[in-house]
Amino acid sequence: MKAIAVYPGKKDSVHLEEIAKPAVTDIPNEMGVLVRVLKVGVDATDREINDALYGQAPPGDKHMVLGHESFGIVEAVGKKVRRVQVGDYVTATVRRPGKSIYDMIGTYDMTSEETYYERGINLLHGYLTEYFVDHEDYIVKVPKGLKHLHVLMEPMSCAAKAVQQAYEVQRRMRVWSPKTAFVFGVGQIGLLSALILKLRGLQVFSLARSKAGTLNSKIVEGLGSTYVSTAETSIDQLVKSVGKPDLIIDATGSSQMAFDGMRCLGLNGVLVWTSITGADRKIEVPSDKINLEWVLGNKLLLGSVNANREHFESGIRDLALGEMMYPGIVQQILTNPVEGLDRYEEMMKLLTNEKAALKVYMNIASE
Known part of the structure; x- marks a missing residue:
């Protein structure tokens, strides 16, 4: 399947990469969730990684798939998954735990280790692809009534x-x-x-x-x-x-x-x-x-940097309340859609002109 990737450390290396489609069984203990990607938000972080300012490829790979602001729909779940089911709209957290005490208790966004793991940012592949799979602990359900705000879940x-x-x-x-x-x-x-x-x-x-x-x-x-x-x-x-x-x-x-x-x-x-x-x-x-x-x-x-599951869930609740208090306002942030993974060059051009594009996001697939 297709993915937008970079060669970390090499400036202007963004390209289209062919990668293997994941399976729900890739996650052990029957806790996997397979997500079909619908949209992915991109921002200055993606631009800076392409500028070779930071970011490292996952072990064993020369490339790293970009994208940390995910929105998709669940296509398959492991037998022990309870939080989501097939057909649910979801987003996913970005940082993953290391081995510090803070990582172990779920506050992996506050790790005390110098090395950190973030999907699409450092040492882990991101979401700018057609499918991804992850442990249910890192998958967050998005109410159907908020699907029009899709990629704002992570920045929120x-x-x-x-x-x-x-x-x-x-x-x-x-x-x-x-x-x-x-x-x-x-x-x-x-x-x-x-x-x-x-x-x-x-x-x-x-x-x-x-x-x-x-x-x-x-x-x-x-x-x-x-x-x-x-x-x-x-x-x-x-x-x-x-x-x-x-x-x-x-x-x-x-x-x-x-x-x-x-x-x-x-x-x-x-x-x-x-x-x-x-x-x-x-x-x-x-x-x-x-x-x-x-x-x-x-x-x-x-x-304050990044967020854990608690912040995703509270942010989604505030988005829901915000839609009731200020209907239609937040959606105006979503200004610049780009149609399809093949148009990664258009995506990068928009990211270089922040004044012209408030929020750039990729439309990967329809529902």
Whole structure:
């Protein structure tokens, strides 16, 4: 069967690879789930792997199949599978456990090992193919009523984890009840984070460079958040107007914005970094002032990457509630479909122009 793959470490090596079709029996103990792939979302991670910035092929292979945002339909299950059945819509988690204690208890997204395993990212093949098989522990059921949001399940899991982790660590405050949040960035993670925060009752300000009127800004407004163009209103001006936020989520991919968050966070607040900055940019920061304010203000910086099954499931619940509260808004994130695995070059071109494509996804098969 066909798959879109790269040769990790070799720049611009994306290509069509012929691989063997998997079988439900590939998974031991009759716990396998065979999924026919319907759609796969792609993002900057796939572009960066093709740019040879990171990623390793699975042992024994020179290639690695791309794609970590899956959506498909179950075609076969092992005899001991209980969570899903044939005909169910599903997605799949991305990271797989290593051998640390965190991996063993199901929090494999928090591994303490340097080597990590992620489908379509590092040491494991991804989902940009016609079929995949996996253990039922990593298969997550998607309600039929949400199938129109398909590939957003994985990015939603990342947003869900970021917000959940912020609340979890702030249990140290005993009665922490945030009222105001800033979300830096209005890509898919930023938009979905804004949705989750609105559902929690916060006043949300979504910050981005572009002036109002873009699709992203309209989605922000459709979710009941306030769009702020930093080209027109600086962060300092926003803070002067509405006060310092209790919670900031950075989803920009800009180290400048990530560190700017440290300057404007409120007392007892938490700043969550979710984006990766893979370049070597250097900026100056008012380190003494930040040091003083963060110690005296009991402020916290938190890094959040990837997600486990719990975050997928809670993210799906929030998507369902979001569809009731803001019908038709989230679906607008899904902007750029690409028809078929053969058109991988079109896929990569769209990924190089982030301003023109909010969310790129591959239509692999019809139902």
